[in-house]
Structure formats: structure tokens, C-alpha cells
Amino acid sequence: MSTDLRLAGAATGCWLTALACLFCPARAGWAVGLGALVLAACWARIPVRALRPTRWVVVAALIGVACGAVATAARVGERDSEPLAGLAAAHRTVRLGLQIADDPRLGRPTAGRSPTIIVPARLTWLHAPDGTQVELGARVLILASDRGWLGLLPGQRVETTGRLSPPDGGDLRAAIVSVTDAPARVGAAPLVQRAAGTLRAGLQRACRPLPAEPGGLLPGLVVGDTSRLDQQLADDFRATGLTHLTAVSGANLAIVIGLVLVLARWCRATPKVAALVCVLALIGFVILVRPSPSVLRAAAMGGLALVALALGRPRAVLPSLATGVLVLVVTDPELAVDAGFALSVLATGGLVLLAPRWSEALQARGWPAFAADAVCVPAAAQAACAPVIAAISGGVSLTTVPANLLAGPAVAPATVLGILAAVLSPLLPGVAGFTAWVAAWPARWLVMIAHHGAAVPDGVLPWPGGTFGGLLLGGLLAVLVVAFQRPVVRRLVLVGAVAGVLGAVPVRLLAGGWPPPGWIVVACDVGQGDALAVAVGGHDAVVVDTGPQADPVDRCLRDLGVRRVPLLIISHFHVDHIGGLDGVLRRRRVDRLLAPPFAEPAGGSRAVLDRGIATLDAPAGTALTVGAVGLTVLGPARAVTGTRSDVNNNSLVVAVTVAGVRLLLTGDAETEEQESLLTAPLRADVLKVAHHGSAYQDPAFLDAVAPRIALVSVGAGNDYGHPSPVVLARLARGGARVVRTDEQGDVAVVRDAAGHLAVVAAR
Secondary structure, three states: OOHHHHHHHHHHHHHHHHHHHOOOOHHHHHHHHHHHHHHHHHHHOOOOHHHHHHHHHHHHHHHHHHHHHHHHHHHHHHHOOOOHHHHHHOOOEEEEEEEEOOOOEEOOOEOOEOOOEEEEEEEEEEEOOOOOEEEEEEEEEEEEOOHHHHHOOOOOEEEEEEEEEOOOOOOOOOEEEEEOOOOEEOOOOOHHHHHHHHHHHHHHHHHOOOOHHHHHHHHHHHHOOOOOOOHHHHHHHHHOOOHHHHOOOHHHHHHHHHHHHHHHHHOOOOHHHHHHHHHHHHHHHHHHHOOOHHHHHHHHHHHHHHHHHHHOOOOOHHHHHHHHHHHHHHHOHHHHHOHHHHHHHHHHHHHHHOHHHHHHHHHHOOOOHHHHHHHHHHHHHHHHHHHHHHHHHOEEEOOHHHHHHHHHHHHHHHHHHHHHHHHHOOOOHHHHHHHHHHHHHHHHHHHHHHHHHHOOOOOEEEOOOHHHHHHHHHHHHHHHHHHOOOHHHHHHHHHHHHHHHHHHHHHHHHHOOOOOOOEEEEEOOOOOOOOEEEEEEOOEEEEEOOOOOHHHHHHHHHHHOOOEEEEEEOOOOOHHHHOOHHHHHOOOEEEEEEOOOOOOOHHHHHHHHOOOOEEEOOOOOOEEEEOOEEEEEEEOOOOOOOOOOOOHHHOOEEEEEEOOEEEEEOOOOOHHHHHHOOOOOOOOOEEEOHHHHOOOOOHHHHHHHOOOEEEEOOOOOOOOOOOOHHHHHHHHHOOOEEEEHHHHOOEEEEEOOOOOEEEEEOO
16 A cells, blocks of 8 residues: 555544544543554555555544544643643732743734734743742733733743633633733843844834835745734735745745755755755745744655655655644644644645646647746645635635636745845845845735735635535535536536626626615624724725624725725724724724713723824714704713713714705614603614613613614624514514514615615625
């Protein structure tokens, strides 16, 4: 039986067992490993000659199962060892010593909260509550608020005081440590890490004068440093299937090692010397870019290939891939649940198993070799990765293959020039800056591809997410790959694809897509929070609240084509209404801000009011005009105190008139504020139901509004019981059509030429 299949079987068994044992007690891992070894021994002794090929594949897989089970059991035992597990379960605050494992990075900021600094580390000791010092070697994750953590390098030792928490299920880290103070440094990082940190910082300095998008992309492309990558650009890279360019992987490693190998051969180095130089370059590159899962996979494969080169025994790629997976998953079983590692392995497998055959088939039909390879390489990688991507994202991208095809020629020059700029930065910063400027031109090309690819209508087709969606797409692709070997099937698929396009394009052009024509207000699906957009005309909209996070509201406004916000209304300062402020401000100009007079909670109000947006003073009764949109502030008519939630009961309540339709936007006003507004003109065609449809609604208030359409902005599966079935039933009995963002996604209210109102849901 070939070595390829035996190694692949062992690697697969190791991977799947590590994946399963992550959620099992340590004893289960040891039992699985012992049982697999016994089965392997028994199966290997079966004297049936006809079963010999299959037998050795099974033996290899069972040995892989044993290795994965034992390695995972050992890590689970380390995680669950005392006293650390008990201290974490009790959320105790302790003094501890740490060794930094990777570069600290900033989490995504939200309004009202400073960005959390995330630091992977190894816990070396801690002071137990009884005063004794316990020596440890467990992996932990630091969540810090002090920016003093940002300057740390891998390998550096620090001391701090933090609050322990248990990890989530399937996480092999021993604890999550929440820290508020700056670290006390007790040692310098190793020399090689300091050198790598100097080069990474030098590349960032060289890129600083460049335009924001290519300047932020280049460090991510070269060394995986995405700290300055524009969030909009990152979203567009994700939509077009180019995210792998900002996560250093085998392609980057191949470019660097290939360049070093060419130089070594140009200097007439022997195979052993060339291999040694390439190994040193490989080690240096891994240290520079940090050992992410995709880099580890590529480094393991590259190291095996270089050893084979030194020994004069070339090896096939598949054994190298299988051996790399086997070694890495046994060394770190947590890679079994790392999506980046899975995608890296699958992409390489697609390039090894599918791309050559597809390329040969196209060349047999008269395609030039370079054209066949250019098409088949991204197509094979995408076919292999598509099931995992669909399971994670719930969508299938149609722009990935053409986007990667166009991006390919720019990756190598940008990578080589970027590394050269990093190497030159400590000694010749001026030359490094010029080199980075040259490297920015291929980076600009990648930026343009990402933006245009993300703008393609229906570029991402919806697909079931989760395990079911991934398995469904994987099975469908497997059937198509096998069936495509028959000419009849190829013709049928081609005819079906052409017919689908010819049928869908006219409908797409006639329907107009999203947003629907004539929309006047859209309730954005931002989860458990509020965010609405009122059409002003052109690319302008009044935005009311921002939801809890930046990305959902930014996505909603981008889908609506909103580029300018002449007025931003914040109903109150709870995080589910202000947390997405950065998303509204992302590439948009916000002219004025209307905020409530009740400036609580203080952290939320500071996060909004300190952003430098011109603030309006608009007490109850104030009338405003924004383009063709008229607004009247109805409440709070007076300050409300002593209620269940004073912040909610001092929400801005605004009546809006647009295109002859009256909207009533109520924030989170509860019963007390609603009662205080009963003397105001409340009648409206559209009601944004207060507080996500909670039970705290005044029936007289709902009757006075008597809406034709009731919008409920609410998150699916929330813990608050929103919306209240009693409130929804009362609205329905009053003649309102009730629509919910948790069930229908973004919801638009539209008005046709005859003045009729309708609701269009994005889903």
C-alpha cells in the first residue's frame, strides 16, 4: 500500500480523534488511545492476503487515533489540573507570572467600552489563596484593559494580578484571565523575538505615509500584521474570498523560500548547503510572521521537503502534507478545531489532488499550460475549502475564483518588496520607505479587486450554515467532481448553469434587488438592539441608534447605499443603541448629533458625545427639517426618575414625516414615559415598537398610535423574552402588521406611487 494513503489515514484519524476528545474527559482520551492500539495490533495480524492494502490503511488510521487521543488527553489533563481549575471555577483573583506566547492585539472597539487587549500567554506560576506559590505550565488567555500590554513581545516574562475564569467547552486553555493593571516586566524577550519585533515595527513605519488602505494591507500581506487594516477593506476581502492574503500562509512561505533557493543555486551552493540556508530562512520567516496555524502547516511541509532536498530524495507533496498534519495535531490538538488550519490543509489538498488533473484536462482541450493552471489552482482550492467556509459563514461566494485569478500576479511582488522593506527599515529607513511605496502599487491592485468584487450584486449566495450546511455542500461538490468525468453530465451542468443565469438576470434587473425602490425607513437587523435608517434622498439618510456592534449597522447602511448621515439620533446611551457608532462613522460623514438630555450611563454618554460631532440642543417640542424629512421631538416631556429604568424612560421619542408617511420612533421608552406622552399627537402609520417589544408597554399608548405597521427590532434567541407575545397580539388586534428583524432580517417600509404602504424583508 502506498505511503501516501497510510500517512493520510493516520493524519485523518489523529485529527478526528483530537476533535472528538476535546469535548471528553481526559480518561476518555486515554481509553480511546489504548483501544485503538489494541485494534491496530489485532487488525495487523489478520493473515488475509486480499485485505493487506486496506488493512494497513486501517492500521495507520488507528495508530493516528491513538496518537490523537493520548495527546488530547494529556492537554485536557493539564487544563483540568488543580488548583488552577478550582480557582478558575471560583473566579478567584490571584497574583501570577506569565510568559507571552504571541503578539498582543486589540479587539474590536465598541462605543461605551475601550477596546480589549487580547494576549495569548503561558501561566508559569501563581500565588494560591493560602500563600503558597504553585509552579505551572498551562496556557491562558489574557483580556487586558491597560494599553501597557500592547508593547510586549513573544517570550517576554511579566507579572500581574488578574481574575481567573474557566474557558469555554472544547478550549484547551486552562483559564481566561481578566486584568485591569499594566504588566510588571521581569525580563526581556529573546533576542530573535526582539529582532522580529524591530522588523515588524519598521515595516509599519515604512507603510505609515502610504494611503490608508494599501498602507494597512501591506503589513498584513507580508507578515500577517492587520492592526492597521481598514475594517471596510477587511469585510470586502472576506466577501471576495481574499482573506487568506492577510493571513500569512503557504503561498507567502513558498515565495520567500523559492527566492532564497534561487539565490543559493545562483551562488552554486550544493543541495545540502542550499537546504540549510532555506531551513534558516524558513525558521526566520516563521518567527517574523508568528506561528499561526496556516504558517505552521506550511512550515512543516516545507521543512520535510527541504530535508528531502538535502538527502537527495524528492518526496511527493501528499505525504508531506499528511506528515505535517499528523505532527502538528499531535503537538497541539487544539488545531483540530481551528478553522484557519482546516482551510489551509484543505486548500493544499485541493491543489495537490484536484488542480493537476483539472489542468491536464484543460490542456488536453487546447488550453495553454499557464492559463489552465491559473484557472484550476484557485478553483481547486475554493472547491476544497467551500464546505468549511459555507459552514462558518452561511454563504457561497461566486466571486472567489475570478478575484483570486486577478489577484495572483500581484501577491509575489508585494510580498517580496514588503519583506525587503522590513529588512531595510532598521538600517536604511529612507530606502525602506521607498521600497514600501513601490510595494503599495500591487497592494492597490488587490484593494481595487476586493472593492469591486464585494460590490458585485448577489456575489455571495445564501447557504445553510453549521455542520449540516458544510456536509451538504461537501457532498454536492463530491458528486459533481465525480460526475463531471462524464461528458453528458458536463453538458447538462453547463446547460443548467446558462439557463439559470438567463432566467435569473432578467428577474434581478426587474426586481431591483435590495434596497427596494421607494423605501422610506429600514429597521436594520443588528441583533439585540436598535438601528434604523430614514431615507432623505440620494445617498443620505437619517440614522436612529446604531445597534450593539459596528459591523451589522455598517453592513446595513452599505447595503442601502448610505454615504452621508446629515443627522444621527441617539435615543439613549445604553450599549445596545450606541455600541455600533464606529460602524456608522466608517467612511461616512455625520453632520449633526441629536442626543437625549439624560446623560446616563456616564460611560455611554462620554463615548458618544466625545466623538466631536456637532450636537443639537432639541428639547421636547423642537421641530427639525433634514431635506424632505420633518422631525418633531415629542419626549421626554419631563425628566422621569425613580422608575425600573430611568435611562429607558428618558429615551428620545421622535415623530418623523417622510413622503407623507408618519413614523413614531420610541427608543426604549417604557410605561412611565409612554403615559407622560399621551397628550402629544401620537397617531402614526409606522411604529418602531419601544424596547424591542418588551412587556413594558402602556396599552393606551399603543391604542393612541394605532399603527398600520409595527417594526420590532430584536435579536434572535435573546435572554430577555423579547418581544412579548401579549404586546404583539395587541398590536395585531389593532390592525397593525407586525414585522420582526430576528425573523426577517433588515425590514424596509416602502411607499408606491399610489401612496400604498408595504413591507419588504431582506430575507
